[in-house]
Amino acid sequence: MDYDPQELEARWRERWAEEGRYEADPADAEAAVAVADDTDASDDDATGDADADSDDPTFITVPYPYPSGGMHIGHARTYTVPDVYARYRRQQGDNVLFPIAWHVTGTPIIGAVERLKKGEEDQLSVLRDTYNVAEDTLEDLETPMGYARHFIEEHYKRGMKDLGLSIDWRREFTTNDDRYSKFITWQYETLRDRGLLEKGLHPVKYCTNEEQPVTTHDLLEGEEAEFQEYTLIRFGHGDTVVPMATLRPETVRGVTNAYIDPDADYVVADVDGEEWFVSAAAVEKLQLQGHEVVPKRTVSGEHLVGERVTNPITGDEVLVLPADFVDADNATGVVMSVPAHSPDDYVALEEAKADDERMAEYGIDPAEVEEIEPIPILSIEGYGEVPAKTAVEEAGIESSTDPALEEATKELYNSEFHRGRLNDEYGEFAGEVVEDVRGRFRDAYREEGAFGTMREFSEEVVCRCGGDVVVAEQDTWFLRYNDEAWKQKAHDVVSRMEAVPENTRGEYDHTIDWLNEWPCIRNYGLGTRLPWDDEFVIEPLSDSTIYMAYYTIAHRLEEIPPEDLDREFFDALFYGADAVEDPDERALELRSEWLYWYPVTYRFSANDLISNHLTFYLFHHAELFDQPQWPEGIVIMGMGLLEGEKMSSSKGHVVLPGKAIEEYGADTVRFFLLNSAEPWQDYDWRAEQVASVRNQLERFWNRAQDVIENPGPEERPELATADRWLLSRLQRTVETVTEAMEGSETRTASQAAFYDFEEDLRWYRRRTDRSRPAARWTLREVLETRLRLLAPFVPFLTNELHERLTGTPAEDAPWPEVDEDLLDRGIEAAETQVERLVDDIQGIRQSLQNAEEDVPEADPDRIRITVAADWKRDVFATVAELGADQGAVMSEVMQDPDLRERGNAVNDLVGELVEFARGRDDGELSALAEVDEGDAYERAADFLATEFDAEIVVQREGDDAEAHKQAVPFRPAIELEAE
Numbered sequence: 001m002d003y004d005p006q007e008l009e010a011r012w013r014e015r016w017a018e019e020g021r022y023e024a025d026p027a028d029a030e031a032a033v034a035v036a037d038d039t040d041a042s043d044d045d046a047t048g049d050a051d052a053d054s055d056d057p058t059f060i061t062v063p064y065p066y067p068s069g070g071m072h073i074g075h076a077r078t079y080t081v082p083d084v085y086a087r088y089r090r091q092q093g094d095n096v097l098f099p100i101a102w103h104v105t106g107t108p109i110i111g112a113v114e115r116l117k118k119g120e121e122d123q124l125s126v127l128r129d130t131y132n133v134a135e136d137t138l139e140d141l142e143t144p145m146g147y148a149r150h151f152i153e154e155h156y157k158r159g160m161k162d163l164g165l166s167i168d169w170r171r172e173f174t175t176n177d178d179r180y181s182k183f184i185t186w187q188y189e190t191l192r193d194r195g196l197l198e199k200g201l202h203p204v205k206y207c208t209n210e211e212q213p214v215t216t217h218d219l220l221e222g223e224e225a226e227f228q229e230y231t232l233i234r235f236g237h238g239d240t241v242v243p244m245a246t247l248r249p250e251t252v253r254g255v256t257n258a259y260i261d262p263d264a265d266y267v268v269a270d271v272d273g274e275e276w277f278v279s280a281a282a283v284e285k286l287q288l289q290g291h292e293v294v295p296k297r298t299v300s301g302e303h304l305v306g307e308r309v310t311n312p313i314t315g316d317e318v319l320v321l322p323a324d325f326v327d328a329d330n331a332t333g334v335v336m337s338v339p340a341h342s343p344d345d346y347v348a349l350e351e352a353k354a355d356d357e358r359m360a361e362y363g364i365d366p367a368e369v370e371e372i373e374p375i376p377i378l379s380i381e382g383y384g385e386v387p388a389k390t391a392v393e394e395a396g397i398e399s400s401t402d403p404a405l406e407e408a409t410k411e412l413y414n415s416e417f418h419r420g421r422l423n424d425e426y427g428e429f430a431g432e433v434v435e436d437v438r439g440r441f442r443d444a445y446r447e448e449g450a451f452g453t454m455r456e457f458s459e460e461v462v463c464r465c466g467g468d469v470v471v472a473e474q475d476t477w478f479l480r481y482n483d484e485a486w487k488q489k490a491h492d493v494v495s496r497m498e499a500v501p502e503n504t505r506g507e508y509d510h511t512i513d514w515l516n517e518w519p520c521i522r523n524y525g526l527g528t529r530l531p532w533d534d535e536f537v538i539e540p541l542s543d544s545t546i547y548m549a550y551y552t553i554a555h556r557l558e559e560i561p562p563e564d565l566d567r568e569f570f571d572a573l574f575y576g577a578d579a580v581e582d583p584d585e586r587a588l589e590l591r592s593e594w595l596y597w598y599p600v601t602y603r604f605s606a607n608d609l610i611s612n613h614l615t616f617y618l619f620h621h622a623e624l625f626d627q628p629q630w631p632e633g634i635v636i637m638g639m640g641l642l643e644g645e646k647m648s649s650s651k652g653h654v655v656l657p658g659k660a661i662e663e664y665g666a667d668t669v670r671f672f673l674l675n676s677a678e679p680w681q682d683y684d685w686r687a688e689q690v691a692s693v694r695n696q697l698e699r700f701w702n703r704a705q706d707v708i709e710n711p712g713p714e715e716r717p718e719l720a721t722a723d724r725w726l727l728s729r730l731q732r733t734v735e736t737v738t739e740a741m742e743g744s745e746t747r748t749a750s751q752a753a754f755y756d757f758e759e760d761l762r763w764y765r766r767r768t769d770r771s772r773p774a775a776r777w778t779l780r781e782v783l784e785t786r787l788r789l790l791a792p793f794v795p796f797l798t799n800e801l802h803e804r805l806t807g808t809p810a811e812d813a814p815w816p817e818v819d820e821d822l823l824d825r826g827i828e829a830a831e832t833q834v835e836r837l838v839d840d841i842q843g844i845r846q847s848l849q850n851a852e853e854d855v856p857e858a859d860p861d862r863i864r865i866t867v868a869a870d871w872k873r874d875v876f877a878t879v880a881e882l883g884a885d886q887g888a889v890m891s892e893v894m895q896d897p898d899l900r901e902r903g904n905a906v907n908d909l910v911g912e913l914v915e916f917a918r919g920r921d922d923g924e925l926s927a928l929a930e931v932d933e934g935d936a937y938e939r940a941a942d943f944l945a946t947e948f949d950a951e952i953v954v955q956r957e958g959d960d961a962e963a964h965k966q967a968v969p970f971r972p973a974i975e976l977e978a979e
């Protein structure tokens, strides 16, 4: 029967759907345990602590997809890895739940619909060309939920079913569903009552295009940007305030001049009842940061050039100079210059002094510029009187374009911050180190009204919609992730859970530490309205923190009218009958389902979600649920590349799973995704390699057909050495695969079960006559076990073959266990020796064949194999016992008078054998010590004779003959002879 994945996969999909194969209920627990008992599972074996237990089912989740576009092959792996784990646990006898739902909260879908309705060409091309949306379907996509529904049904759900994901489809929902909103309402009312949700003025990321707050999730650029708080020094020009932004307010006494961009637009505006002079770009930002701003007139920067402005602290009047380096888009667009303490400013001043022509052009008397001298305001050891001058001269900087200038500036800022002490003119602040005094100094002048505040991002931030994102202060509701007690609880969750890979654990702790207040509402979007202020919607990263609990009851909630799902209902459900006065019986019934499934065993998720979603998940579980319901583990997933490049839906650089499955079959797609990298590593989809996986599976299929058709005897016959070797290798493979699966190492597991074992089979086929009954029996055993090991990875193919072989699909058969009786290290070690011998003979023959002249021995009639003498074996026994320790081995063997007599020969041999022993474990060494090399080669003589078409003579050194070459244990002397 030929391998036809499309046909066979369709059949299995249909069968799974009809049977409701992956619908999991607490009542299934007993059945699951029965399967496990079948396997004789013991608690102390390699499969560890998660053995079948009706009270401890396995609950796997993955972030619900956001159907604002289609699913591509990168998403496919995100969902396939958890599926493999789910399937593995089912075979281990667990009752396993793997659900999915759809996240539609927020604005991305609304935005996509709007772009579609406007007929934007980019959007239409993505829909038509990347996602193959038919022309007459486009209309259905013109409402947000219609749009979402299309991608849910036609892309995600279809793709997931095609891939064979073992999902319980009864539990799907969207985050825009009424009942889900009731659940989120309960969550947010509870958090507010506990004081973890508050309202207040708060800096937020604000999209100037959408005119509403956005989160990191929504950004195209600047995801790492931080809020920076500038101090505005209120310089004066007559009655007009000319605010200048600085991160170093304590340098205000060192200001010698100011700079402005003469060509940029500035405005004179009424700000909170005063007249201000700021850049035009600052107007909206100031408005967004709580100021009443009414622009009066626009002027160019040149307007202020050559004027003098008054320092609010010293009363000094300083000159405003023109400068190209001023960025009018940053802060107020006018900056103060502190040449004594800023290498930047120092160099700029030197350049201004040297450019009389430019100064004159702006009507500035060059002599006035010449008079400007740096004013040191603090002292710092090692930098002389004018630190910036010292820094510039020491770095050999001669112009403002020197790249070393930035480094010098950063370094001086840093040194002054930690070591600079303010000079006497600072009065009460004099003598203090900047680090200790900056905050107090700033606050004192803020109170006095000489300083103000303005926030900016540390880098440019752009929204996905293309709009500029700026800092706004908004009266908003925020989650208090800065609450110390809450942080502590979240740390507790991290310390108890399994982090895979382990090196991600610190990232959760780090995120918990830096997370601050988190604005959790938007002005519009899909999702749940803020319960007590329905002008606002709860944003996507905030309505997705505990929905894993919702999965456990989602299908049964359908029986309950949404209006009954009030606060008390969910209190009874999650906190029990005692939590409310008159508990709803239905809630208590659902409570037992929730308690049955919870906590989540593993959540599989992308690496970049640690810094938001995953840590929020930990915070909310820590607060809302008790410790037994806290997450047990998180497995982090790497990123997918396509032919070496980042996938991108908007650029059309994606592979859709449907297309790949049509071309190669779902098993191939799955196997490639799981095999090319461990889950947390990045992987690269390469069509050529995928095609080669397809061929390998086909070969596997064809060989399996052969075994199914000729299965050999029912009862186990007398086995040959080669059979016992293969069965021992099989046990070791079971061990490796099981251990890897316990650690979610899907690559290691599938490599061992498939590719590594194929190597063993290749050797076996070469080594033995496969038509023997014992060989048939062995190959049948091997196939059955491997089909079970591979079932989580390639479920379609393995179920089909296993059912034909045994009458049961592989997924319904228990996970294989190591049969200790079949493990035989001695046979494996001996066989490894034979393999090495074959390689060595081949090597020698090859080098003779490559010789310049014809050497008759290149095609030998006889191969003489001389095994090392007995005394050499005694030395090896000592090495096997003592390990790779030259000194210890020497002093031991020198106890033996016979060996002592051999002198240097022993010394050399010990050196060689110690080298051989290095990197081999004790088990292998002691197995080798047991191997009778001569026997092993003699048993293989027929095989070797056939391999090399030569007579094989095995002899023992010293005993039968002296070889011309030295024999060493496990490296016999090999001589090729021609008649």
Ligand SMILES: [Zn+2]
Pocket: 207, 208, 209, 210, 214, 463, 464, 465, 466, 467
């Ligand atoms: Zn935007």
